[in-house]
Structures are given as C-alpha cells and as structure tokens.
Amino acid sequence: MELSRPGEPAYAGVAGTFSKLPLVLDPADLAGVDVAIVGAPIDEAVSARPGARFGPRAIRLADVSGGRSRPKDYGDVPVTPADAARSHEALKAGVAAICSAGVVPIVLGGDHSIAHPDVGAVAAHLRPAALGLIHFDAHADNAPSLWGVTRSHGTPMRLLVEEGSLPGERIVQIGLRGYWPDPEDFAWAREQGFRWHLMEEISERGMDAVMDDVLAVARTWDHTFLSFDIDVCDPAFAPGTGTPEPGGLTARDAIRAVRRIAAEVGLAGMEVVEVSPPYDQSDITALLAHRLVLEALSGLALRKLGREPRPERSRT
C-alpha cells in the first residue's frame, strides 16, 4: 500500500491521517463522502516566521484522546518546495476535484496565501450561487502586495475580490487588531463593503453578540466558507504561529464560534491556516487547530440531524 504520492518532499504526504480517518488518495474514491480533510503544506509566501509547511502534519497528529468522526482524509496536495505558484495551482486543482465529487473540503494550511487558491476554487465551483467568507484573523490580509510581492500571506483577500471570486460585501472579518494593515487598505476594504469586528469590539460587546451579527449576515448568503487563521487566538492559546499578535480570542471563544457557524449556517469549505509547529509549545496550537476541525465536523453533523449546537446537561 503506497501512502505517498510519488516524489513528494519529506514533510508532505501522509503522516498519519486526521484522527485516524481512512485515507483516500484518488478523487474517484470520494463518492458518498461528506467532507474531506486535505493538507496544504505551503509556507513560501510568508513575510515573517516560516514553518507553516509543517502545519498539516502537526494538526493531523494532535490527537491525544482519539476522535470518532467519519469523513475521509485526502492526504496533502502535491506541493513543490520553494515554488509557491506551482503549489497554489496544485491546491486549486485538488480542492476543485474534491468539490466536483460533491464533497466539502477542509484544508489544513500552510500559510494564509492558500486562501487565494482554495477559496477561489470553491467559489468557482459554486458560481453562480453566492459564496460568503467568514474570516477569523488578527490581520486583514487585504494588502495589494507585501514588499512588492503579490503572492503573499498578506494579500489573499485582495486577490479574491479583485479576481471576482468574492465581492467584498460578502466578507466578514473577526478579531483584527494591532497596527496592520495600512490605513489605505482599510479604506479599500470599506469601499468594497467588507465588514469587520475588531478585538476591541469583541471585548466591549462580548463574543456571543458579535457572532450573532456574523451569523445574521451569513444567513443572507447561499454558502459560507470559513477561513480560520489561528493567530486570531491570543499567543497564550496559539503560540505556534508565524505572526503572533497579543490580545486575541481565547480557545473557548474560538471553539464555540466555529461550532455555531458549522451548525447554524453550514460550510461549503473551511481552512485552518498559519499553524507553525516550530514555534508551538507542547503541541497546544496543533491541538487547538485539531479541535476546531472536530468542532466543524461535529457542527455539520448536528446540522444534518437538525439539532442545536448545545450539549445536554445533567439534572441539577
């Protein structure tokens, strides 16, 4: 049994499937599957600390108690080290194949530049239906370029809007903070109709109230893609990331929000990005990312059953 696609780099390929899910390497075998986990070990587009190429492996293995969900693991897309452009093409093709099989892709990044190919592939597949994006991040990722480089982890939201994959008014950003991006990029986002909820607003109104607003907007779309940059969480909860920014969400905030989204509006696709294992401590970032995927799977299952995303209590 060959687990790896020929010629892949050492850090890519199957390194244990996500929570021991069955492995599928051929899109033809995706028939009847709901969701496919797919890895995108790409970090050539980072501007700060690289290392997210090790993210998919770390997230897949970050399972101390043994999960019980039943989707498939589709392995990693065939990346090319030191060539972000070629890797992005491979990711775009891989996600398109998953969508064509009628399966929801959950992409494990990789740096955030992968949002361009993967959200783009999902949008293309669904068109003309309206795809909206819920984007958790410390950073707006909507610059036109970083140090003159367009294919960057700071630009995917701009690229998606400019190529017509998504209009800005179907993008909601949650958790922005710090001293980035430049004012002109915020101005551009405002013109395009982006919505955002800064950490400051979350501190003042509470996470539940903000999420109520987010979900109300998402209900107006045909489909929702969830882009989760792990750096939206505070570095205390997610030290293993490339561009940490103090003052973020707690793990509890994040877990609850992801389950609500999956259960209340469903998912056409999801990505968890910027998990950078060389900077992680005792795997807590990978464990959190792993748990967020489980919450999405669990929310989707509850949604299918028509149940509320809320566990049963004991008698008092």
Added chain:
Amino acid sequence: MELSRPGEPAYAGVAGTFSKLPLVLDPADLAGVDVAIVGAPIDEAVSARPGARFGPRAIRLADVSGGRSRPKDYGDVPVTPADAARSHEALKAGVAAICSAGVVPIVLGGDHSIAHPDVGAVAAHLRPAALGLIHFDAHADNAPSLWGVTRSHGTPMRLLVEEGSLPGERIVQIGLRGYWPDPEDFAWAREQGFRWHLMEEISERGMDAVMDDVLAVARTWDHTFLSFDIDVCDPAFAPGTGTPEPGGLTARDAIRAVRRIAAEVGLAGMEVVEVSPPYDQSDITALLAHRLVLEALSGLALRKLGREPRPERSRT
C-alpha cells in the same frame, strides 16, 4: 538525617518539601497536624502521554516566592516503577495512615488512576459518614476500562462507584468537554445520578453561578473530597499535562473555585493530578498546581477562623 525511604526510585522521595514545610516520614509524628501533603509519583496507568510521575517533585519545587503555610509534608508514598497495582496499594495504605492520624491528606499525583486508591481510602475511613466528590476535569474518567485495562486513568470514577466507596449521586463533575467518553458512559453516569457541568454551561452561565450550584450540593454531604485534574484548565494555563483538551478553565477560575470549596464546605481530602512536567513550559503548570494547594490550605485556615474567603480591599 535520611530523607528518603530505602530503595525508592530516583524520581520519588523527598526533593524539597512543599514550600519548605517540615518533613514527616513517620505517621506517628503527625500528631497535632491539620493537613499532610503526600506525593504519589505514579503514571503507569496513563493511556496517552506519561510523565506525571514527575508531578509531585515539580509541584513541591514550584515556589518562586516562598510560601508561609504550616502543615507538614509527608514525602512520597513508596511507589514501584512499572507496577501500578503495587503503587496503588502503597498509596491507599499511606492515605489511610494519614486519615487515621486525624489529618487531612492532600495528594500530589500522579495520573488520575490514583483517585481510586486515595478517594477510596478516605471514604473507608469516614464511613458511615457520607463523602461526596467534587471532580474538576476535562474528562469524565468513568469508563469501565480503556483498551481492556481496568486500572487506568480513565476509570477511577467507575471503580469508586462500583466498589461502593461513593454513590454516583455524590459526584459532581466540572469542566468536561471534548469528544470523550462514549455515550454509553454518559448514560451510565446519568443512571448513577452523577451531576456534571460542561465547559459549555460554564461559558453560558459563568463560573460563579456554576460554583454556587456545586457548593449547594456539597453542603448536603457530610464531607467533601476535591479531585482536581489539572487538565480541566485550558492548555494555555496548564500545558504540562498528559491529555490536554483545548477550551478549559482559566487559572483565575480554578484558583477562586478551590478556595471557595475549602473555605465554604471544608475538605476531607484533596488530590491534584495529571501534572506532567516533561510537557510543561517554564513551570507554569506546576506553579498553578502549587498555588491550588496553597488556596486549599488558605481556604481551610479561613474556615477554621470563620472568615470569608475574600481579601480586604484598600479604601477607594
């Protein structure tokens, strides 16, 4: 002066007493003592990451500012590496000896399998008075077995109920979350009358409200044992543990809850378990565990004095 019991393994035995408390190695010297700290460096029953055998030493030494309490440190019980059964017997005997001397045992674990011998010993000593258990944990620990193994850190609550040490209706669990245990184990717990407060409920109602309910129940018992699995705290606050689960309590939640329990209903015994130093970072998990013991001691002292568990404020 011989500090160690003969023939103990390198990682067991006195490695500095808890906050430099006096050492007592002979139960005969416990006369007039209120509380005894006792170590149980046992982790042979874990199913995930071992390392909790180093917990007692780490907790004892995790003192950067110098404590001032006045109980005794009773050293470690005489464990047998690679033989959980024999170590459990030694722990049961050690706790029984402490109880017989009229002293409250505070056990530093060790993995959670030690709850079976230590809670059992306290229950046996107090019988026929009714002992109840307040159990902080990410996991319910009430499986009948793990991988076919009964003496496991996933089974102590089941063993205690089944052997009659405690009825299920005198067990309250706080902080459960994640995808464990199996539904049939939750069903069993419900039948036995367990109460539980999932993290989800704590997020919705707030920790203080939940603790009010817990304390109201505990007041109906004759005595309370506090079992504190450090993994009830979020991995950001307690990375040094064997089965971390994102989305847990903060240190502030935990500290406040432990002091309230000690001060408002008192303690017949306590254990702090699953501190695993190889996974700790800058000792923050050990420091938290150390502080939880100090809070219990302080709460017990306040209770003796009849004072409220609430510090004095400055003028405004």
Added chain:
Amino acid sequence: MELSRPGEPAYAGVAGTFSKLPLVLDPADLAGVDVAIVGAPIDEAVSARPGARFGPRAIRLADVSGGRSRPKDYGDVPVTPADAARSHEALKAGVAAICSAGVVPIVLGGDHSIAHPDVGAVAAHLRPAALGLIHFDAHADNAPSLWGVTRSHGTPMRLLVEEGSLPGERIVQIGLRGYWPDPEDFAWAREQGFRWHLMEEISERGMDAVMDDVLAVARTWDHTFLSFDIDVCDPAFAPGTGTPEPGGLTARDAIRAVRRIAAEVGLAGMEVVEVSPPYDQSDITALLAHRLVLEALSGLALRKLGREPRPERSRT
C-alpha cells in the same frame, strides 16, 4: 557608525532599535522628540529567577509585523554587570537627561528595582508638580528589604515613598495576588495611603470598572507614571518573567488598560519590567511587552490629537 557606547557588556547596547526607530545616543539629539525608549538591562537585584537583563533586547526585537510609530530609541543606559548600585545611578542619570530634554522616557527593564531610580528621576524633574504612580504588578514591591537587602526588586515602592519621591497616597496598585508581601507591609501601605485593586476585585467587578476608578484617581494628579511589571499578567500570557504568579490579567485586559491610561491621563514616564527571555516561550512575553509600549505610544498620539482611544468599526 558606532552603535554602542564603549566598553559595554555583550548583552547591552543596541541590538536593533525598538520597531526600527531611529537611534539617538546623545541627549543633545533629542530636541523635538516626544518620547524616548531607553533600555535598562539590569537584573542584579532579583530574589528569584534572574534573566531580565536580556529584556530590553528581546522587547526591541519582538516585532513580527513592523511598527510605524515615530519616537526615538535612546539605546541602553551604560550598565555595570554584577553591580546594581552603579547601574541604578547610570539609569537615574539617563532618565534625568531625557526628562531635561523635554522628552517622555519609556524604560524597558530589567528587574523592578529600576523603578527606584527611574521613577525617582522623573519625580525629581517634575517637582513640585505632583507625580502619581499607576503600578501593575502581582506583587506590592513595598518591603523594607528582602533577605536584608535594600536594593531589591521587592522594595522600590518603599524606597520611593521613604525618600520622598512620591507620597503613598499617589500610588495605585493593580493586580496584586498570592501570598506576598507580609501583613506588616500591607499595613504600612495602608498607613501611607496606598490604593490597591487585588485580582480578586478585578474578577468580581470587571477590569473596566476597576480602571474607571484608577483613572478617576489619576486625574487628580498633575502627572502619571506607569509602572508595568509584566508578571501582573497570568503566566499563560507572560511566562517569560522571574516571579510568575498564576491567576493574573489577560493580554487583552493589559493592552486595553495601558491604552486608556496613555490616552485619558497621559504619561510623564513609563517602564515595562521583569521580562525575562530565558523563561519566555516563542517570544510571547516579549511580544506582549512590545505591544504594551506600542499601545502607550498610540494612546499618547491619540491624546495629542484629542481623539478617543477607540477604533473605528465597519458598517453593520
């Protein structure tokens, strides 16, 4: 271009300026500058874990996204390893020179003993105007001595009051917790008119309410110095410190509080102390300290512009 002052130890001196600010080594070049960052790599006065001598370098370099503020970096004061007294004199002279140039000093420590020389220098410069101190810390730092040593990181508040730099009634302490200092030191503080807000109070009333009280008091002073000991934050958010104490502020609490202080009452000086890189994890403590300085700079800028310390929201 010589970046270093002659004869300084390897760990001191310019190791990249704060967020790539321009460097000024001569006080004569401070003309027209608002704020100067100055390093005080001194930890000879600690009683627990040393390492804060590496704090200024770590905080300056903890910049993953590139800041955009426009003050100056004044380098480190000329410290003498293994001689706290001489280093304190150098710090006092350096801060006095900055103040004389009409510039607000922001000091990167170093252990907390540096509050004695740096707050003292600012107080002396401003006298007879009334300087008050907002002091964030897990510890009160008002002992008369530690192990008989007066020049200690546990004594600066006592020294400042006793030498007349500040009356106790112009000191507000936030975040105290744990089992330190001795009752007699609290009694002394009460006599001197200190105000304090224990973590317990913050948990009960909420951080915003407490900060409203703090700011109301600060508005009665002519000038405010902000002393921020990073250990006021929970070890989950700030593991890289010498005397960690579980149960502290979150990064969000701290960031918000510092910006409010700078924007609402302004700053005559500031210090961030007790950042100890050998105990840090993935630089999260240094990143937080760096961000607190940015928040202060940003708050001061907003104050100059007469704007509220509150970011703009998107349309809903």
Added chain:
Amino acid sequence: MELSRPGEPAYAGVAGTFSKLPLVLDPADLAGVDVAIVGAPIDEAVSARPGARFGPRAIRLADVSGGRSRPKDYGDVPVTPADAARSHEALKAGVAAICSAGVVPIVLGGDHSIAHPDVGAVAAHLRPAALGLIHFDAHADNAPSLWGVTRSHGTPMRLLVEEGSLPGERIVQIGLRGYWPDPEDFAWAREQGFRWHLMEEISERGMDAVMDDVLAVARTWDHTFLSFDIDVCDPAFAPGTGTPEPGGLTARDAIRAVRRIAAEVGLAGMEVVEVSPPYDQSDITALLAHRLVLEALSGLALRKLGREPRPERSRT
C-alpha cells in the same frame, strides 16, 4: 484505505511510514520482502523517564532529506496502553509472523523491555541455529528485577538467558558505563559468559579495534541480532532518551559500527530502543535512530551485493 488497525491508541498506528516506505498491514503481503520495519510503542516497563511510546512515530518521521531504500513498513504492533504484558505478547506474535514470512524484522521501540519478546521471537524462529546478540547500551540490562518488577527495561538480557533463548556466551555488550548494575549482576554475567566492552575500553583502544573484536565473535554465530539502545550514545548526540548517561559514543561511532555489522555479518533482526521524543531536542535523537536504521538497510544491501561497506572517494 484504512491505515490503522481498529481500536488502537492515538499514539500508535501509522503516522507516516518509515522514509515513505510502502505500508503492509497483513503478514500475507510480506512475500518477497527482505526487511520489515515494525513499531513497538511500549514504555510501560521503564523505571526512569517514560516517553519511548512515542519513539516509533518520531523515528519514522525523522527524515528531512528523503530516503531511498525499498523494504516495507509493517506499522505498529497492536499495543495495549498501561499493560506491558499484553503489549509484549502482541510484539512477540508480530515478530514471529514477520519471521515466518522469511522477512528480517527491524523493531522501533519502545523501552528496552521489548528485547525480551522480540529477540525471543527471532531466537525461537531460528532454533536450533545459533543466534547471537550484539547489544549497544549504557546499561547491562541484566538485573533479575527492578524494584521487584521482573518485566522491566532493566531485565531483558537476564530473561532471555534464563528462558533459554540465548546463552550468555552469545551476548556481547558495548558501551556500558556509569554506576549500574550491581556487582552481583556483573558477576552473574561473567558466569554466564557474557562479553562486554566498557566505554573506558573504547576510549583506550578506539572504536574500530573494539568492533573488530565484536565482529570476530559474531562470525562464530549462525545469526546475529542487533539490539541498539540509543542511550549508548552520549546525551549530546541523543538527549531524547529515558536514562541518559554522560560519556557515551558519538553519532559517527554508532553509524559506522551499525553499517559494519549489517554488511559484515548480516542481521537476523534488529531493534532501536529507548528513543524518547519528549526529551529530544530538534529531533536530533530521532534523526540519529532513523539514520541507524538506514545504515543497517544499506549494510544489508551491500552484503547482498558482496560489496565493502566503504564509499567511493574522489580522485585526489
């Protein structure tokens, strides 16, 4: 494609095959295979620092450049957490199945207690042919019991001799040092005809001379099993182990010795044990263990080709 055997713990099972070798889970598929890599994630028998259960996964993934050998990876044997006896039985059965298929097993441990079942299984398979053991270790592992426990990582050599799997005179130990075992155990070994080469001897005579002696002895046996405890290497080269002992072999010593053994006398089986990832640094121990397996594979291939274990030089 199911990569895992049903019901295995999270840390066991396929987590990427060794250097991306094809995976074989069914012994029936071993036909025509020379060598099978098999994992034994068992550490319940350690007396010091546990963690070797994570060894097989770490060694398999410790491949930064991509290997090119062509054997198979047989996955992990079905272990039972917290039950060394049952896990040992599973290992013995797994190795027996590999041997029965005419395949050479290379076992990735796990603590050294696994030598008892795996060397025993190979000896039983080969009997009446004479199997000898080359044993690299800092410790003699020939105690009758540790703290009264017979199934221990300190006893396998004694158990193998006493059960008749191997006579002591067919055991050569290399690299012993430190203050273990007890004199009576050395005396027992001498009586049984063990040979040993202490580090002291290696320092005096040189590694090549000692290995010449070892190989001369091995050539008198029918078959050779190579048991390599990674702690024979100095902690500088192999920090990730449970019972480190300063003053050991270098990586160069070890690599050269393993290739010579495989090439000059061949291997009937091999194990690499006591790799404990929680104590590793930047994976250097796992990388070394991985390389030792590659050297064995490479030596076996050279032996098949009848070539010398010596690389070609460039012209001078």
Added chain:
Amino acid sequence: MELSRPGEPAYAGVAGTFSKLPLVLDPADLAGVDVAIVGAPIDEAVSARPGARFGPRAIRLADVSGGRSRPKDYGDVPVTPADAARSHEALKAGVAAICSAGVVPIVLGGDHSIAHPDVGAVAAHLRPAALGLIHFDAHADNAPSLWGVTRSHGTPMRLLVEEGSLPGERIVQIGLRGYWPDPEDFAWAREQGFRWHLMEEISERGMDAVMDDVLAVARTWDHTFLSFDIDVCDPAFAPGTGTPEPGGLTARDAIRAVRRIAAEVGLAGMEVVEVSPPYDQSDITALLAHRLVLEALSGLALRKLGREPRPERSRT
C-alpha cells in the same frame, strides 16, 4: 541615526552588529576596511525546514564574551520576503559593491541557495584570476533542480559551474555523508573534476590529514572562497539547521579547519549558511557560527602578520 534601510522586513536589518563592530550602510564608507560582514536573511529556497532567514541576526548577537576584531558590519542586504530571485539579485549587487571597494565579504546566510549569487559575484570580480571553492557541507548541493525548482538550496554548486563562475575542478567538498544526492549527481561532479572528502574518509584518516590535502589543492588557486554550511557539523554541535544529518564534524574540527584556511591560503570571500535559529538550542549553533567567523578574521589577521595559526603555550 537611521539603522535600517527603508522598507525592510522586521527580521532583516541591523539587530546589533556582529560583536559590536561599527556599522557601515554605504559602500562609500568601506574605504580602508579589510573585511565586511554582510547578512543575507533569505530562506525561500529551502526544501526542508525553513528558518535560516533568522540566521544573520542570531549569529550577530551570539556573543557572550565580547569580541575584539576590527572589521565593519555592512548590515543586511535588502531582501524581499517570499521572493528568492529578487533577494538573490540584491545579494549579488551587495557583494559586488563590497568587492569593488577592495573589501573581503563574509556573508551570514540564509539558506545555501545564496552561494549562487555571492560566490558568483566574487568570481566575477576576480576574473580572470582563478577562484577556487572550499565547501564544507553534509550535502553536495550540486543537483540540477529539486522538485523541479532550479533556484534551490540543493543546486548552487551546479549553477556556479554551469554559468562558468567556477570550474568543477576548483571545488573541494568536505564532510559529505548520508543518502543524498542521487548517483547521477555524483557522476556529474566526478566528470566536472570536483574533489570530495566524505565523513567516512575523515573518520579513517583524521581531519588534519584531510585538511592538509585540501590546503595543498587550494594553494594551486589564485584565490579561495570558503563556503561553510553549518550542517557539516554533527547535529549535537549544530542542531539549529534546516537539514541536519547525523555523524558530522565536531566544533573543534570545524574551528581548527577554518582558522587554518584563513591563515594558510587567505580568503577572497566566505559564507556561513543554514543556521536556522528556530531549531537551535540555547544558541549553540549561532555561537558556533559566530566563532567560525571570528576564527576566519583571526586567521586573516595572523596571515597579514605572517604568523602561524597556533597559540602560544605556557612553560611546562
């Protein structure tokens, strides 16, 4: 004083000069200077673990005792994150400018892809004089491409030969080992006249004898460039690198070899590459790289004085 070139990324630019050397940012200020240290924080071309972009900063700061040499630090070349091609151009231009000023460049990498631009620039400057290359590395770095990518850290030697910067017969490689590159690449190297000394040869003949041969060859060239990939050292001595390979040189081997080269044949240029701080431990890799640069400077100084590279002994 502006220490940084405008618009550079956070991790590039002056972060303390090498051993506190004076900083020169303008080539016009290089007059009268012997040697210039220049940083090349580029790692976009790695195929395994990225992180070498942090190498120049770490090497510069890795100075615990205070050096005393007197060259200049030229800062970092202006790199573009996520764009290796543009960064390589900047490096080539920077090194050319240094050479044009009559100064010897010592480049701190960065991944090994930088050898292409920096060795190329020195060769172009010296032509028609004959430049030879002494290349310390675990890997031959002479593949035509890696995963189809030409601009890679596995290809610079091929690129230099193919573009005519250096004939293969003026390249000597020391320390190669492991299972890379492919046989066809070794065959190509042999055709081109490369010389190499595998670790195996060094173990057999001793490092001094091998270096005697290397120096004999180098004396036949007009000029020598020294390319030092830190992974030539064993991971025990240099864990902080991207493609570690067990079984390498010791620090003593490396230090002695570098000083001999600088003193006995001189240097037209030097690079120290593949120092990757995220994988370093207690800075030992950066300290070693720093020391290798000091040895080169010291060797060059001895050569200028006509002295032997051998320190004075005390009387016996």
Added chain:
Amino acid sequence: MELSRPGEPAYAGVAGTFSKLPLVLDPADLAGVDVAIVGAPIDEAVSARPGARFGPRAIRLADVSGGRSRPKDYGDVPVTPADAARSHEALKAGVAAICSAGVVPIVLGGDHSIAHPDVGAVAAHLRPAALGLIHFDAHADNAPSLWGVTRSHGTPMRLLVEEGSLPGERIVQIGLRGYWPDPEDFAWAREQGFRWHLMEEISERGMDAVMDDVLAVARTWDHTFLSFDIDVCDPAFAPGTGTPEPGGLTARDAIRAVRRIAAEVGLAGMEVVEVSPPYDQSDITALLAHRLVLEALSGLALRKLGREPRPERSRT
C-alpha cells in the same frame, strides 16, 4: 524534621540531597564523614547569562539511575539573593567548618566567583601545607576586574593569587580557548608562573598526554583542589552554562580526567561551577555535572583502597 535553614530563598536549601545521600545540616554531625557535598547557589557575580543559582538543585536532582556512594550532603550555604559579598562570606564560613571537621568539601556552584571564597577557605585551613589548583575552564578567570567590578566570575584566580591563598605557580589551567582574556592578563599569568593547556594543545597532543603532564605537576604539591567550570566542555555536551564557548572537551574527556585526578593525587576540595539550568536541555548539563561528582567520589574511594582507576574487562 526541618530540612531548610530558616529564612532562605525559595531556590536555595534542600531540594533532594545529592543522589539521596543523608542530609547533615549541623557541622557537629560531620564526624566520621569523608566528603561533604555543599551547595553555593550564587550567581550575582556573572557578567553574561545568570542562572547558575539554580545549579546546586539541578545537579543534585540529575540522577536517573540512583547512585550508591556514601558521603553526606551538607545542604546549601545560607546565601543572600542580590548580595554576592554576603553570600561569599557564608560560603567561606561553611567550607571552613567542613574542613575543620576533617571533611573534604565538594561545592556545587553557583558562578565561578565562588572559587575565591571556597578555594581560599581550603587553602587557609591547610596552610602551611602547599595547596595547588587544577582548573578546568574555557576562560582563564584571572582578570583584575570586569567592568570595574572586582567580585566577578572573571576574577577569582587573580584574587586568590593576590591575597596569597595560592601562588600562580601552583595553578594549572586546562581547556582555555576563545578570545578572552586580554593579552595583559595572559602576561600577568605568565609572570605569576601559571601553567595552561589550551584546547589547541589538547587537540594536538591528546587529552591523556596533557593529563599526564597535569598530574605530574600536581604530584609535587601537598594537596590538590579541583575547580571544574562546566564550560570547559563543548556546548554540545554542556549547553546549560552562562558563557558557552564552542570547541571544548567532550564528556568522555572530562569524566576520565576527573577520575584520574581523584584517584591519582586525591582531592582536598572540589567545585563544579557555572551549571545554569535555564539554558540546559533535557538536563544533560546537570547530568554531566552530577556524574563528575560521582567520578570524584569514586576516584577517592579507589585511592583509599589503593586500586587503579580502571574498570575490569570481560574475557575476550
């Protein structure tokens, strides 16, 4: 049983005795004892990275296999944090008391400044007999002052000579390397008759030959003190130290040398200094220091028995 002397800091005092030796806190109980281990947790005199105050605790606990020697552990001397002068006095008095009881002190440091009080105390006790010093170190430690500070870890050899405790001609230094101290300090040492063996000489002649010379000199003295600065070992073997210098001894070199000294010329006292746990990795530095003490104890025992320092071999 009170294990601690009253009022000591948290990091000092009994934290497990060395290899579980009996504890003696009163010099009166030293009767009949050969050797006493005593801790000196002092690092206030370092000029680079502090942390050696945690050395005694780490060395004592660094015992994974259980030693079997029979001296006593005398606990730590009563140090004063942040006051090196007072701590030095306490150490001098403590060592004097041990010597007066006829016991050989083995001091666990602490930074190297402690050589001044402890070697001085032993010299004073033995006078007029001639004490000589064998000093292993990367650094000569014979500066008159560092940054103007006399009581420094860079000055003890100068202070000992100048106060008349030892003439320079009874000092032999082994392992010096790097770019320190200043030429004038080497000149001073030469005038005083110091002998030294640089690493360069050890590389050329071999460690055994150098040690033969050292022992020949030591045999001309009445008594020998062994001062072992752990940084004489390469950072690969001893990363946990304050002033690491690449290119040092291996652990095997060090272990063998210490045993030879103890066995061949005996010891009037010994110190192991500069073990700095915050910089250690997996305790390998503490384990090495612990082993060096065991080697000294073992060498002393062999000397008493009149046996050679050489273990028995098996038959060949």
